[in-house]
Amino acid sequence: MxxxxxxxxxxxxxxxxxxxxxxxxxxxxxxxxPVLMLGMAFAFAxxxxxxxxxxxxxxxxxxxxxxxxxxxxxxxxxKTIAIHVKNLNPIVSEFESSDLHFEKIVPxxxxxxxxxRPQQPGRYNFYDDFHRETQGFLVVQ
Amino acid sequence: xxxxxxxxxREVFEAGLVVGIVMAVTSGVPGRTAWIAGGVGAGVLxxxxxxxxxxxxxxxxxxxxxxxxxxxxLGLAVVMLTWHNVWMSRHGRELVDELRAAGEAxxxxxxxxxxxxVVVAIAVLRExxxxxxxxxxxxxxxxGASWSMVGGGFVGLILGSSVCLLTYLGLVTIPARYxxxxxxxxxxxxxxxxxxxxxxxxxxxxxxxALDETVWDTSWILSDSSYLGKALHTLIGxxxxxxxxxxxxxxxxxxxxxxxxxxxxxxxxxxRRPHAA
Numbered sequence: 001m002x003x004x005x006x007x008x009x010x011x012x013x014x015x016x017x018x019x020x021x022x023x024x025x026x027x028x029x030x031x032x033x034p035v036l037m038l039g040m041a042f043a044f045a046x047x048x049x050x051x052x053x054x055x056x057x058x059x060x061x062x063x064x065x066x067x068x069x070x071x072x073x074x075x076x077x078x079k080t081i082a083i084h085v086k087n088l089n090p091i092v093s094e095f096e097s098s099d100l101h102f103e104k105i106v107p108x109x110x111x112x113x114x115x116x117r118p119q120q121p122g123r124y125n126f127y128d129d130f131h132r133e134t135q136g137f138l139v140v141q
Numbered sequence: 142x143x144x145x146x147x148x149x150x151r152e153v154f155e156a157g158l159v160v161g162i163v164m165a166v167t168s169g170v171p172g173r174t175a176w177i178a179g180g181v182g183a184g185v186l187x188x189x190x191x192x193x194x195x196x197x198x199x200x201x202x203x204x205x206x207x208x209x210x211x212x213x214x215l216g217l218a219v220v221m222l223t224w225h226n227v228w229m230s231r232h233g234r235e236l237v238d239e240l241r242a243a244g245e246a247x248x249x250x251x252x253x254x255x256x257x258x259v260v261v262a263i264a265v266l267r268e269x270x271x272x273x274x275x276x277x278x279x280x281x282x283x284x285g286a287s288w289s290m291v292g293g294g295f296v297g298l299i300l301g302s303s304v305c306l307l308t309y310l311g312l313v314t315i316p317a318r319y320x321x322x323x324x325x326x327x328x329x330x331x332x333x334x335x336x337x338x339x340x341x342x343x344x345x346x347x348x349x350x351a352l353d354e355t356v357w358d359t360s361w362i363l364s365d366s367s368y369l370g371k372a373l374h375t376l377i378g379x380x381x382x383x384x385x386x387x388x389x390x391x392x393x394x395x396x397x398x399x400x401x402x403x404x405x406x407x408x409x410x411x412x413r414r415p416h417a418a
Binding site: 056080082090091092094098101102104105106107110111112113114115116117119129130131132 | 271275345346353354382
């Protein structure tokens, strides 16, 4: 009985050591899993709950011939604003604003959405970062 | 030509700051050149893949695929930087003080190098995918690559890379006994800045809406879209109009890194004993 249980313990220990060695070898790799899980958790949260959808101001804009149409968007202050942008240029665009702090690649023919929350009334500039001559404004008042 | 020069320069400049810091952090560690080069190579490859699948990526998660992806890889970079700093606080002094070339030290060092290579790859991937998309778009519109586009891109690449080199050369002039503390602080700030940026992406996607009020506005002093602002944004996470959540996450990341470094740091006295004996 003694030798038998001893061998079980030692075998267990060997396994534990082997696992520990393996774990320390893949230390950085181990970290990837929780991060990806966190990302997926956020994604699920996004999928299941369209956050404050009724409160959100929905705006649409297109990029065509390297111009925004309309060139100016209007919205009331203090609300979340969803800007739906469609790229009708024959070339990929980056819908970006340093005033409103967003950037988004919009492939040819596709539509994207960014959410912004300007708190102060004002005139906020946005542009196509790949073609800076394409300029537009969000007027909050 | 000017457009491709500027875009390539801007993106390489931002990735170059990160690569420059990593080069300074790992100066003197055997085998680091191969790891960093590997990180850059993997980043370039990843950038091409991301650019190739941009349409598919964008459509994921109700059209917020890009934001979720960016936030996730930034989160991964934060974990890698944290892991590196904690590891260095335990083993760094052995490496720096003794510069052991023994196999054990090299093997142990390579674990930390792996984490930093991942950070380099992520930085290159994020900035690189924009370069690839832009240049590909220009080439497609023109019906082929033109000399002015390639030339502009090349000059941008050289200028951007020189920022990386200057960052590195600037940091390694710091005396060796301070270098460890300075680079640890830089890595911690880099990580906190990346965490705050991940939050910005989640806010842009409307995934995160809590604490979304702007805490301060310093855009009139230093806009984060100016070159100095961009550099500080990449280095220490400067944002001219941060949301409360960004500030909270920035502070929390810094606090977690400092606490973990303290918890796992090698007891100084025990380490001194073998020297005395």
